[in-house]
Amino acid sequence: MMRTSIFKGERISLTALHKEDLPHIVKWHQDATFLRLLDAVAAKPKTLQEIEKWYENNRNSNNGYLFGIRDHEEQLLGYVELDGILWNQRNGWLSIAIGADHQGKGLGKEAMQLLLRFAFDELNLHRVQLTVFENNDRAIRLYESLGFTKEGAHREFLYRDGKNYDMFLYGLLRREWDQTK
Template sequence: MDALLHSEMISLTSITEADLPILLQWYRDTEFLRLFDALPASPRTESSLKEWIKHTTDSHNGYLFGIRRNTDQQLLGFVELDRILWNHRVCGLAIAIGDKDHRGKGLGQHALELVLTFVFDELNLHRVQLTVFDYNTRAIKLYEKLGFKHEGRYRDFIQRNGERYDMHLYGLLQHEWEKSISN
């Protein structure tokens, strides 16, 4: 499979209905759901995932990329750009590595480097923003390593297992990204 966005390790490609079985597995994993979403951890249906893929693919204000290993094209995760405000050149970003065996191996960094280059060079956006929960320390370290700046927090935003956690807002501007890749 020839991909426009690729590194030595991974490629960012489209997600199709053929990927539904693996997506359904991820959306049955409580740990995955709690890292990725503030909604209560509950399984998603095949039809809701089909609708999400179709909605994002058909949208003029978002992009959805599958993160695939180059050696066998296995779907390892996804990156979503959403809520693009073209007039302000701003978008939201979300990333998920599905199977816990693939987390912490550099896939997220490779995927974010590819998608941020796409955001700033191809889409000509100025700002990318994201949110992350206190307990997702691995993601926070990665975002900061890539140049994202901590811009604020929603205190006690989420409750998990009887404890409250903050949700942090991070942003990255085009000139900050260009500076981080030149170092």
């Protein structure tokens, strides 16, 4: 049986992120909608220097991985992170960001499938987890379609536009991932 590539999918690939990619990421970090779904901190445009610092911290990490999401023409579409890995517990945190021009095309699902394959099959992790705000319906549908289980909530964690939102914790175990293959 031929082994499926851990980095290449039908429409996208996970690749190294390069310094030349950072100006694209800076553009995404100028978009308030993008920033408000990505993080609970106040939406604030990021400078190239701030993105460079984030990039360097990831490159020098012993407990995380950062990949660019690219189409097969090598255009950067977004990025995925697997970080906060506790090696002795075989647990890690996932996050994904897709540039606004590329959202809603199913690319996030394929990117997450590749990242999960890397996490479970290459790194031999037992559990991966993530958080998502309750007002991010698209992301919640994505995570649940991949087999993630809602494990809890930080009630009224986020306050945006005059309303409180919960932050949900989702987890996926290796055996659950194996059942989706």
